[in-house]
Amino acid sequence: MSAARTAAQGPRTGPGNAGTEGSGDGSSGKGISGTEGSEDGTSGTGGSEPVRYERRGPVAVVTMDRPRYRNAQNSAMTYALDRAFYRAAADDEVKVVVLTGAGEHFSAGHDIGTPERDAHLPFERRAGLWWDHSDKAGAESRFARESEVYLGMCRRWRELPKPVVASVQGACVAGGLMLAWICDLIVASEDAFFADPVVRMGIPGVEYFAHPWVMPPRIAKEFLYTGDRMSARRAHEVGMVNHVVPREELTDRTMELANRIAAMPRMGLALAKRAVNQAEDLQGLHTGMDAVFGLHHLAHAHNAETARDPLGGMDVHAMKAAES
Numbered sequence: 001m002s003a004a005r006t007a008a009q010g011p012r013t014g015p016g017n018a019g020t021e022g023s024g025d026g027s028s029g030k031g032i033s034g035t036e037g038s039e040d041g042t043s044g045t046g047g048s049e050p051v052r053y054e055r056r057g058p059v060a061v062v063t064m065d066r067p068r069y070r071n072a073q074n075s076a077m078t079y080a081l082d083r084a085f086y087r088a089a090a091d092d093e094v095k096v097v098v099l100t101g102a103g104e105h106f107s108a109g110h111d112i113g114t115p116e117r118d119a120h121l122p123f124e125r126r127a128g129l130w131w132d133h134s135d136k137a138g139a140e141s142r143f144a145r146e147s148e149v150y151l152g153m154c155r156r157w158r159e160l161p162k163p164v165v166a167s168v169q170g171a172c173v174a175g176g177l178m179l180a181w182i183c184d185l186i187v188a189s190e191d192a193f194f195a196d197p198v199v200r201m202g203i204p205g206v207e208y209f210a211h212p213w214v215m216p217p218r219i220a221k222e223f224l225y226t227g228d229r230m231s232a233r234r235a236h237e238v239g240m241v242n243h244v245v246p247r248e249e250l251t252d253r254t255m256e257l258a259n260r261i262a263a264m265p266r267m268g269l270a271l272a273k274r275a276v277n278q279a280e281d282l283q284g285l286h287t288g289m290d291a292v293f294g295l296h297h298l299a300h301a302h303n304a305e306t307a308r309d310p311l312g313g314m315d316v317h318a319m320k321a322a323e324s
Helices: 003-008 075-090 138-158 175-181 217-226 232-237 247-262 266-282 285-306 316-323
Strands: 051-056 059-064 096-101 164-168 171-173 185-189 193-195 243-245
Touching: 051 075, 059 075, 059 247, 075 138, 096 175, 096 247, 138 175, 138 285, 164 175, 164 247, 171 175, 175 193, 185 232, 185 247, 193 232, 232 243, 243 247, 266 285
Parallel strands: 059 096, 096 164, 164 185, 171 193, 185 243
Antiparallel strands: 051 059
16 A cells, blocks of 8 residues: 555545655655654554654654655655644643654655655545546646635644744755745754755745745745755844754754743734734735735746746756756
8 A cells, every 4th residue: 555545535536746846865864753653553664654744742743754755745755744733733731843854864755756645636625615627627626726725724833822943954945945934933953954046946945935924035935036045044144044053963852842842821922823823814925825825836837838847848857957
């Protein structure tokens, strides 16, 4: 049984997409939750489940577990993340959630080329009311799927009424940024780097377009215009990252922060999170994303008419070559 099929818990899954900056580095290694102790009964070693869930006292640790593909996000992983976040939200013993990735990298982005790419398959929709994309064509299919799997899911997770801390090592690229940005706090290792290289595809940025809210606008423009990697130190300087720590201390420092937050009253944390999120939305975050999402799909449609495919012909190998 494939990883995608097991994760989706039913026949609505299948083969997946690959990371924007290249997947399949063969890396292994441990995420923050290690290799054992998952309360799901999963092995936690990159086996059949794309996401692991573990509770450590008041902290739920959610681990993306496709290290072979740098935790590239296919739909099976997306819906497994949604189940994990929903589980953490419903568990009264959980006060804080930590999101991490197994192996050498947090996430190399959306899956655009692994053997488990599943963008063409139907899933039970959770984030919105758009219809199934799998039996549609063209812009209708792309808009319906990305409204659900990318923008819709990220907005849903941002509103989880418990603090979420991202623990980031290695690559945090494109779709990986989206996952880090829905978190309330980011702790990054010194070797972490951040990038949104999708302008190389002729697309104005990832679907969850938080760039000018998580960093100053001129920094956001340079970040997009060049597609260059931003170091963890630079991300801290511009206010995108809360803490930068040595790689070997990432797990302990993240858990230390999470447990400090968990000592606060649950309702106070939920209201404080809501207050800041509402302030961001009043500053235009929500409506700004709606506007850019339309531009994102204009770019897909333009590519579909003028290039090889909606990604402008930029597959994993082309993206890696453009970076070098």
